[in-house]
Each structure stands twice: as structure tokens, then as C-alpha cells.
Amino acid sequence: MTAAMTCAPAPETAAKRLGPREFVVLMAFLQALQALAVDSMLPALGHMAADLHLQDANQRQLVVGIFLIFGGLGCLVPGTLADRYGRRRVLMASLGFYIVCTIGCALVTNFWQLLAMRAILGFTCAGLAVLPAAIIRDWYEGDQMARLQSMVAMVFMVVPMIAPSIGQAVLLVASWRWIFGVMAVLAGLVAAWTWVRLPETLHPEYRQPIQFGPLMRTMGDVTANRAAFGYVFGMALIQGALFGYINSSQQLVAEHFGAGSRFPLVFACMASMMAMTNFVNARIVERFGARRVSHTALLVYICTSAVQLTLALYEAETLYRFIAVMTVNVCLMGFIGSNFASISLQPFARTAGAAASAQSFIRMVLASSLGALVGQAYDNSARPLAFAMVATGALALLLVLYSEHGKLFRRLIPPGAPRPRA
Structure with missing residues (x-):
């Protein structure tokens, strides 16, 4: 991994300030703050509904759904x-908004104020989900990028x-509002770590001016590029089903x-198995290729989902x-997610930040909207989810x-790249 970092901008400075293991952990913690904003809420949804006087039981899901949308x-x-000003500045701004908005969520007096603050929080801290992928793309490519994505995901x-245990633990000693206080403190610690340790990773000559036209062209490129299209929208659908589970998991x-x-x-057991899956993926993806691994996982996912549906119907x-x-399905999503993400970013080297934003925008809007629909369809059974x-x-x-x-399981090796040993 260290050798791969020699391709990074200002590699000497990067190597001195941030080692490869610390890099993986920091990228994971930045992305994890958004997961914390979702999963720590789950045990408290019933308490929020009672405290804020909700009549419709399914409305409580909107605390999660609105944030995701x-x-x-x-x-x-x-x-x-980030393509214009650099990754580091935008990350710090996202972290600042995260801290302020979580404190705001703790101070609301009714459910609609809470939803409004959750919407602002979700919108302003989106950089925590987008920029780690662009930073990884700054330093890695190909199956090695997929491997690192899996390590970060692990x-x-x-x-x-x-996160649900954190929420549950807070509820044992304090109001649900203190869950947001814990989130703000953890975000402050990650912000300090990022400020001190993370160098700028964007190559100076890759900086792009902010113009509406190029932004729309990047969005058009993402949707028009056949090699990326299926993976972006395919992952949005798979992620939508996952969000549907998360939205309704407390009730279900x-x-x-x-x-x-x-x-x-x-919840912890499922997440631990998904983490193990990402560890396995990180170990095998460079040997077998992101396409072979993710295509196999997708086919098995369809079969196990059919089993889930059969059990629910009968x-x-x-x-x-x-x-x-x-x-099993959550584990298969682990094989699908990081590999689909790395494959879909491959055509966009010079505009990785904008492409990561456009792809994340498509995935998250479609997935969160679909997840909200699946959650709202909850009927006291697992049938809608299945x-x-x-x-x-x-x-x-x-x-x-x-x-x-029309062809699955292909292994694409860049010209001049060493072929994996048999």
C-alpha cells in the first residue's frame, strides 16, 4: 500500500503526515459519522415518537428517511x-456543519423542527460520504482502489x-436528545484528527473552476458513460433495499x-458479518477482480432474496x-458495494471529485427515496422488504x-499492469 501512495500529490509530505493504516481508519471514521447519524437513532425512534406526540407509527421512520434523502x-x-478548493477545506466545513446541526437537533421542541434540522444536517454533511471516495481515487486506481475501499468499509x-448500542446506552441514563450530544462530541474529535493529520490530496494541476456548465456535463458524463451507468444505478437499487430495512428495522x-x-x-451481529465480508473482499479482489467478485455476489443475492420472500409469503x-x-444478504451487499463504487469511478480520473459527487447524488437520492417508500410500506410483516x-x-x-x-465475470487489466499470479 505504501508503494501505491508514491503516486499521490506531494507524496513525501503525505507519507510523513499520514501512514497507510491511519489513512484507512480516518477515511472510515469520516464516512462513519453519517452512519452514526442514522444507526444511533434506531433504538430511540419509539421514544422520539412518544415525546413528540406522533400518531402514525410509521412517521418515526422519517427521522432516518429525511436525513438520507x-x-x-x-x-x-x-x-x-473539492475539485476547486481541495478536499481538506470542504471536509472541515462538512464536519463543522455536522457539529452545529447535531446540537440543533438536540434542542428542537417538536417533530417537524426535528425533521427540518435532520434535513439540514443531511445536506450540509454530505461531503463526509462523498469526499473519502475522491481522496482514495486521488491515490489509488483499479482493483487496488477496490481493495482499499473494502478495507475502509471494513x-x-x-x-x-x-451505534445502536450507543443510542441504547444513552437512553438508559438520559433523554434521546443526548444521543445528538454524543454525535457532536465524536464529530469534534474526528475534526481535530483531520485538521492535524490529513494533507491535501488533490493534485494542483487537477483543480477545476466552479462552473455550472462543467458540473452539468459531469452529471451527463456519469449518466451517459455506459461503463459506469449500470453500476451507479444498480448500486442505488441495492442500497435502496438496504435503506428500506434500516428505516423499518426497529419496528420489524x-x-x-x-x-x-x-x-x-x-444489528451489531449483522454489521460485524458485513465487516468480515469487506475484509474478505479486500483480500481477494486484486486476485479475482472487482467484476468477478461483485457479479457473483449479485447473483447469490438475488437467490437469497428469493428465499427471504418465500419465507415471508408463507x-x-x-x-x-x-x-x-x-x-447473508447484508454480507453480499458488502461484496457488491465497494466493488461497484470502484468500477463506476474508473472512467473519471481527472474529475474524480465531481464524478464521486454526481454518482453519490444519484445513488443516495434514488436509494433513500426507494428506502423511504419501502419503509412506509411496512405492514407488520417482512413482505414489503422481501x-x-x-x-x-x-x-x-x-x-x-x-x-x-451482456457479459459477466470479465477481468479488465489496465495496459502494462502486472497480471495476477495463478
């Missing part, structure tokens, strides 16, 4: 700013593992399946059966086939 809308902005998954797992206070443990699903099949998983998996496969001209 506006986080997607905000993805279009930070990458373009560390990142620590937060979804513990804790209430319908009766997990109760064991819900954070269930009312044969128990808590443990649901957990077992859903955990239907969504089967449908999104099948459509994602069609999109990937379009990008790959």
Missing part, C-alpha cells in the same frame, strides 16, 4: 467544491455495529419479531430465520449486463 441531494455539491462497519425486528432490547445486538419466518437470511430485495436485485443485474455488454 437530503444527504443524497447534498452529494452534488461537495465534490465540485473499519467503517465498526460504527454500525456499535424489535417489535414484529419481538427482539425488544436485543435489537442493538441483532408466514414461515421467525426472528432467527429472518436474521440468518438477512445477514419484495423490494428481489426486485432491486433483478433490476441491478439487468443494469450490470447493460454496462458489460
Whole structure:
């Protein structure tokens, strides 16, 4: 990994200030702040609904859904700013907004104020989701980039593992409002770490002026580029099903399946398995290629989703059966996500920031909107979620086939690159 960093801008400075392991952990923690803003809420949704006098049980999901939707809308902005002013400045601004908005969420007096603050929080801290991918793209490419994405995702998954437990622990000693206080403190620590340790990674000659025309062209390039199109929209569909699960998980797992206070443990187990999946992916992706690994995972995902749907339709699903099949699907998403992301960014070397923003915008807006629809369709069963998983998996496969001209499992090796040993 150290050798790969010699391609980074100002490599000597980068090597002195930030080692490869620390780089992986910092990128993961930056992305994890957004996961914390979602997953730490889950055990508290019922408390929020009671405290803020909600009548419709499904409305509580909007605390998560609104954040995700506006986080997607905000993805279009930070990458373009980062291509002009550098990654570091925009990251620090995103962290600052995160701290201020989480404090604002703690001080609201009604549910609609909370939704408004969550929308602002999601929009202004979108850079935390977008820019780590652009920073990684500044220093890596190809299957090595996919490997690093998996390593980042593996560390990142620590937060979804513990975030519901953090929320549950806060509720044992204080109001749900203090969950936002904990978020603000953790964001402050990550901001200090970023300020002290992260150098600017954008090559000076890659800086782009901010113009509306080029921004729209980048968006057009992302949607018109056949090699990227299927992976961007395919991942949006898969992620939409995941968001549908997250939106309804508290009602589905804790209430319908009766997990109760064991819900954070269930969530942690699934997240830990996904982290293990990303570790495995990081170990095998350079050997087998991002396409082969992700295409195989997608086909298996469709099969296991069909099993989930069958169990739900015939009312044969128990808590443990649901957990077992859903955990397999979550693991398969780990093989799909980081590889799809790296494949879709490959055509955009000089405009990685804007391309990462455009792709994240498309993925997040579509995925969060779809996830909100799946969540609102919750009917005290796992059927809506299972239907969504089967449908999104099948459509994602069609999109990937379009990008790959009808051929799966191809291994594309850049000219001059060493071929993997058999």
C-alpha cells in the first residue's frame, strides 16, 4: 500500500503526515459519522415518537428517511467544491456543519423542527460520504482502489455495529436528545484528527473552476458513460433495499419479531458479518477482480432474496430465520458495494471529485427515496422488504449486463499492469 501512495500529490509530505493504516481508519471514521447519524437513532425512534406526540407509527421512520434523502441531494455539491478548493477545506466545513446541526437537533421542541434540522444536517454533511471516495481515487486506481475501499468499509462497519448500542446506552441514563450530544462530541474529535493529520490530496494541476456548465456535463458524463451507468444505478437499487430495512428495522425486528432490547445486538451481529465480508473482499479482489467478485455476489443475492420472500409469503419466518437470511444478504451487499463504487469511478480520473459527487447524488437520492417508500410500506410483516430485495436485485443485474455488454465475470487489466499470479 505504501508503494501505491508514491503516486499521490506531494507524496513525501503525505507519507510523513499520514501512514497507510491511519489513512484507512480516518477515511472510515469520516464516512462513519453519517452512519452514526442514522444507526444511533434506531433504538430511540419509539421514544422520539412518544415525546413528540406522533400518531402514525410509521412517521418515526422519517427521522432516518429525511436525513438520507437530503444527504443524497447534498452529494452534488461537495465534490465540485473539492475539485476547486481541495478536499481538506470542504471536509472541515462538512464536519463543522455536522457539529452545529447535531446540537440543533438536540434542542428542537417538536417533530417537524426535528425533521427540518435532520434535513439540514443531511445536506450540509454530505461531503463526509462523498469526499473519502475522491481522496482514495486521488491515490489509488483499479482493483487496488477496490481493495482499499473494502478495507475502509471494513473499519467503517465498526460504527454500525456499535451505534445502536450507543443510542441504547444513552437512553438508559438520559433523554434521546443526548444521543445528538454524543454525535457532536465524536464529530469534534474526528475534526481535530483531520485538521492535524490529513494533507491535501488533490493534485494542483487537477483543480477545476466552479462552473455550472462543467458540473452539468459531469452529471451527463456519469449518466451517459455506459461503463459506469449500470453500476451507479444498480448500486442505488441495492442500497435502496438496504435503506428500506434500516428505516423499518426497529419496528420489524424489535417489535414484529419481538427482539425488544436485543435489537442493538441483532444489528451489531449483522454489521460485524458485513465487516468480515469487506475484509474478505479486500483480500481477494486484486486476485479475482472487482467484476468477478461483485457479479457473483449479485447473483447469490438475488437467490437469497428469493428465499427471504418465500419465507415471508408463507408466514414461515421467525426472528432467527429472518436474521440468518438477512445477514447473508447484508454480507453480499458488502461484496457488491465497494466493488461497484470502484468500477463506476474508473472512467473519471481527472474529475474524480465531481464524478464521486454526481454518482453519490444519484445513488443516495434514488436509494433513500426507494428506502423511504419501502419503509412506509411496512405492514407488520417482512413482505414489503422481501419484495423490494428481489426486485432491486433483478433490476441491478439487468443494469450490470447493460454496462458489460451482456457479459459477466470479465477481468479488465489496465495496459502494462502486472497480471495476477495463478
